[in-house]
Amino acid sequence: MKHRKKCLALALAVLLALDLRVPTHAAVADTGYTDVNAGHPHAEAIVYCREHGLMNGTSSTTFEPESTLTRAMLATVLYRAAKSPSVTGTDSFTDTVEGSWYSNAVLWASQQGLVGGYGGGIFGTNDPVTRQDMTTILWRYAGSPSAGTSTFNDSASVSGYAASAVAWAQRHGIVAPASGSVFAPRDNATRAQVAAALMNYSLTQETVPSGNTRVLVAYFSRYGNTDYDSNVDATTSASVVVENGQRQGTTELIARMIAEQTGGDLHLIETADSYPTDFNDVVDQNHQEIGNGARPTLTSSVDVSKYDVIFVGYPVWASTAPAPMLSFLEGLNLSGKTVVPFCTHDGYGAGRSYSAVSQASSGATVEQGLAIDSSNAASSEPTVISWLNGLNLPRAGSADDTQRPQSETAIRITIGERELEGLLYDNAMARQFIAQLPQTITMTNYGGREVYGGIEQVITVEGEGQLRFDDGDITYCPTNNTAAIFYAQSSRPDLTMTVFPIGKVTSDLSIFPDLPSRVEITFEVISK
Numbered sequence: 035m036k037h038r039k040k041c042l043a044l045a046l047a048v049l050l051a052l053d054l055r056v057p058t059h060a061a062v063a064d065t066g067y068t069d070v071n072a073g074h075p076h077a078e079a080i081v082y083c084r085e086h087g088l089m090n091g092t093s094s095t096t097f098e099p100e101s102t103l104t105r106a107m108l109a110t111v112l113y114r115a116a117k118s119p120s121v122t123g124t125d126s127f128t129d130t131v132e133g134s135w136y137s138n139a140v141l142w143a144s145q146q147g148l149v150g151g152y153g154g155g156i157f158g159t160n161d162p163v164t165r166q167d168m169t170t171i172l173w174r175y176a177g178s179p180s181a182g183t184s185t186f187n188d189s190a191s192v193s194g195y196a197a198s199a200v201a202w203a204q205r206h207g208i209v210a211p212a213s214g215s216v217f218a219p220r221d222n223a224t225r226a227q228v229a230a231a232l233m234n235y236s237l238t239q240e241t242v243p244s245g246n247t248r249v250l251v252a253y254f255s256r257y258g259n260t261d262y263d264s265n266v267d268a269t270t271s272a273s274v275v276v277e278n279g280q281r282q283g284t285t286e287l288i289a290r291m292i293a294e295q296t297g298g299d300l301h302l303i304e305t306a307d308s309y310p311t312d313f314n315d316v317v318d319q320n321h322q323e324i325g326n327g328a329r330p331t332l333t334s335s336v337d338v339s340k341y342d343v344i345f346v347g348y349p350v351w352a353s354t355a356p357a358p359m360l361s362f363l364e365g366l367n368l369s370g371k372t373v374v375p376f377c378t379h380d381g382y383g384a385g386r387s388y389s390a391v392s393q394a395s396s397g398a399t400v401e402q403g404l405a406i407d408s409s410n411a412a413s414s415e416p417t418v419i420s421w422l423n424g425l426n427l428p429r430a431g432s433a434d435d436t437q438r439p440q441s442e443t444a445i446r447i448t449i450g451e452r453e454l455e456g457l458l459y460d461n462a463m464a465r466q467f468i469a470q471l472p473q474t475i476t477m478t479n480y481g482g483r484e485v486y487g488g489i490e491q492v493i494t495v496e497g498e499g500q501l502r503f504d505d506g507d508i509t510y511c512p513t514n515n516t517a518a519i520f521y522a523q524s525s526r527p528d529l530t531m532t533v534f535p536i537g538k539v540t541s542d543l544s545i546f547p548d549l550p551s552r553v554e555i556t557f558e559v560i561s562k
């Protein structure tokens with residue numbers, strides 16, 4: 035039964051993987067529904083579900099995003115996703131009608147253990163599905179993975195049977211809170227929320243770059259390269275994360291998340307000589323290794339010719355990549371491969387490590403890295419997934435399918451009577467901004483160089499950000515949750531907070547210097 039559920043959990047992923055050329059992550063310019071504009075928070079999900087045959091509109095022109103979905107309808111959506119397998123028998127519910135449009139779906143869902151009804155033979159066929167029931171059904175579809183406990187403010191009001199499901203949905207970013215930190219388990223799920231959950235779940239399966247792309251996740255951690263006592267714990271200066279009684283390195287933890295998401299093979303980079311157990315001794319040894327350009331001998335080896343994409347993970351040591359990581363990379367033929375760095379650190383970021391990785395990866399394309407603060411490592415899976423989804427990984431198997439579709443999103447920027455044009459990039463941060471549009475931001479004209487203002491929702495950032503800008507850059511600043519347009523002085527940026535470029539104003543910038551000190555600026559996606 036367990037195996038069958040696992041297969042079922044994969045069915046949706048397989049169904050979706052069949053159509054890899056659909057630009058699933060592209061921003062939506064026109065949803066095709068008159069009642070879902072491009073700025074709707076779930077516009078992308080609604081289009082995604084239609085394009086992948088998961089949910090259709092309520093008519094050829096409407097989706098009714100705020101309407102509810104009945105329990106029978108949700109069973110039907112999942113049944114379709116599983117390619118409508120033939121079923122035999124009848125369900126045991128007293129409130130289902132034999133021979134109706136949902137019969138096979140409900141029978142299938144109950145036989146697979148996805149739905150059990152309310153008890154007493156009642157399925158609740160025409161009842162709207164609640165948010166916790168939608169989550170539970172999807173979680174069962176995913177094979178009922180364990181996920182700890184949720185941390186919503188109203189977690190206590192989640193029914194016992196749904197607790198693990200809600201924790202799973204939170205951990206993997208599958209069902210967004212109803213608002214703030216409130217899950218609202220007993221509210222009815224809207225059709226738009228169901229579409230978002232289906233897309234988010236599908237994308238967690240889809241981070242595998244393609245059915246054929248072969249992924250290696252190679253990592254170096256102190257744990258695995260140090261002769262620690264078997265009971266060493268995370269309270270010492272040893273880099274050890276203890277989760278569910280299992281010990282692992284901090285970087286290893288992230289490596290495992292990436293391997294789980296991508297289906298990649300894990301590889302621990304091991305040195306012939308162990309590193310000292312004492313932190314200060316490792317610091318000293320690392321300084322010596324940097325000083326004399328050491329390349330420690332490795333005992334582990336891996337045949338990288340079998341892989342297309344090689345994730346390489348390491349702890350940041352003295353603001354760069356540890357010497358064993360360079361031994362590893364320099365010892366490989368990486369010609370034509372894609373190398374993707376990721377690292378963990380104690381608060382000082384990736385430092386110079388990405389360029390060290392690039393230099394050591396001769397012949398490879400090096401993708402945007404991910405730096406995780408070790409104190410957030412255990413809860414960083416949503417960040418990892420979001421970063422994976424934003425990567426531009428190759429897909430093996432077809433000549434014209436070697437790159438993810440790149441698309442920038444055209445936007446209109448309205449300031450009083452003036453309309454300017456701009457674009458937002460095809461990256462995960464820009465997509466989070468696009469999801470909030472249209473939005474009017476009260477912006478401050480500051481320092482003769484920028485207008486900036488607070489935006490509605492926080493954007494999860496990736497990478498290091500930067501303390502410079504080009505004139506015309508549209509940026510996001512996570513410190514203050516503000517968006518900005520920089521219009522002058524790029525030659526002397528003098529920024530004190532890091533910003534992340536998410537787009538560009540393509541019109542003339544001459545309007546900006548003369549704007550008042552506070553001004554309303556509207557950002558909206560231009561429908562094609």
Ligand SMILES: Cc1cc2nc3c(=O)[nH]c(=O)nc-3n(C[C@H](O)[C@H](O)[C@H](O)COP(=O)(O)O)c2cc1C
Nearest residue numbers: 255256273284285349350351352353378379380382
């Ligand atoms: C020798 C050494 C140097 C380090 N240098 C830095 C640093 O420059 N910046 C930083 O933020 N953390 C630094 N750290 C902390 C590690 O990067 C961090 O704890 C990391 O998550 C450990 O990963 P691991 O458990 O996989 O070894 C250093 C740790 C060691 C042992």
